[in-house]
Amino acid sequence: MLISKPTQGGRGFPTMLVAVFLGVGALLGGAAPRSGVARMGATAAPFRPDNRALISEPAAVWALDQMQLADVSIETAELQAVVPTTFYRPLKQEQEGPVILFLHGADFSCLEWRFVIQALTQQGFDCAAVDWWSGGWTERAQITRRLERGDGVEPWTLVRQHIAAFVQQQLDGRPVILVGASLGGAVAIDFASSYAELVDALVLIDAGGESYKAPPPDQVALAAEPVLAIKSAFQAIQKRIPTQEAQIVSMHRSQPGVYGASLAYLKAGGIARRVGRERIRQLQQPTLVIWGEDDDILPLKDAYAFERDLQRCKAIKVVENAGHSPHLDRPQEVIAPLAAFAAQQRRGTNSASQT
Secondary structure (H helix, E strand, C coil), X not given: CCCCCCCHHHCCCCHHHHHHHHCCCCCCCCCCCCCCCCCCCCCCEECCCCCHHHCCCHXXXXXXXXXXXXXXXXXXXXXXXXXXXXXXXXXXXXXXXXEEEEECCCCCCHHHHHHHHHHHHHCCCCEEEECCCCCCCCCCHHHHHHHHCCCCCCHHHHHHHHHHHHHHHHCCCCCEEEEEECHHHHHHHHHHHHXXXXXXXXXXXCCCCCCCCCCCHHHHHHCHHHHHHHHHHHHHHHHCCCCHHXXXXXXXXXXXXXXXXXXXXXXCXXXXXXXXXXXXXXXXXXXXXXXXXXXXXXXXXXXXXXHHHCCCEEEEEXXXXXXXXXXXXXXXXXXXXXXXHHHHHHHHHHHHHHC
C-alpha cells in the first residue's frame, strides 16, 4: 500500500509519497547576493484557491480563510522577476521582535502548518507560513524558466532569494525564527547560513541535512524523469483517496508548473549538493530540533547528529507515536516546545533592544 504506516488522526504525510521525493534528494539551498533583493513590499490581497470548497476540516478552513497573495520582487544578479506569492499571517504585530516563519516540506503547502499556527496565534505569536517554489500556490514559472536557461544557476540559490525577498517585503525585514520540516528544514539550514542577519533562531523538524534517503546527486539528476513519473502516479492515486488529509495535501497540484518545477529540481541533483554536515556546522543561531520517534524517512539518529554538529543546539524533542511529520501526527507535542522556545527567543530580543 502507499501508506506504509497509519498516522495519528489521519494527519501525517503518506510516507511513500514523501520518500519518492525526499528520497531522491528533495531539499533546497545556495549563496545569494543580499544587496539585490528589493525591499519595498507590495500590498497583499486575500487569496482563495479554486478548490477550497472541497475542504471541511476546521483547521484547514481557518488557514484557507487567512490566505493572502502578494507580488514579491526579486532583483539579483541571477534573477529579475516578480513572483506572486501565497502565504498567511493571522496575527500581524508591529512591535519589535521576530516573526515565526514556517517553511513547508516537499510538494505540500503552507497548510501543512495549520494546527501549529492556529495554536500559536491563539497564544499571541506573530506567525507566517509561505508557499515557496516546491509547493503551494506561489507561481513557479519565474524560477523554473530561469533554471531552464542554464548558466549554472541552481534552484536553491533562487529559492533563497525568493524567501529573502518575502521576509524583507512582507515581514518588513524583521528577523525571523525560522521553522522548517523535511525538505523545508534543509531549506531553512541553507537560508540561515546564507542570510544570518535575517534569522534569529531555527527550529528543525525531521529535517534533511544529516542524511538523505537518496542515491548520490549525480544519480538523482540522471533518474529525474523516471522518478518523477513514479511520483506522479502515486499522486494520482492519492488524489482519489476520500479523506480530508489526502485532499488537503493534493489541493495545489493542479496549479501550473508543478511538474516542471519538480523536474528542474531533480535534474539539479537535490539539495545534498548544498546542505550537509559542513553547512550545518556553520550555523550560529540557537536551534531546537524536533523529531518523530517513528520517522521511517529520516531516522531518529539524525536528530542526535544535529545535536552533535550544531554550534548552539538548545534541545531535542522526540515525539512519541509520530512519524516523519510530528506537527501533523501529534501537533500538541510540537506546539508546546516550539512555543517555549519562541518565547525564550522573544524575551532575549526584547532584553537586547532595551540595553
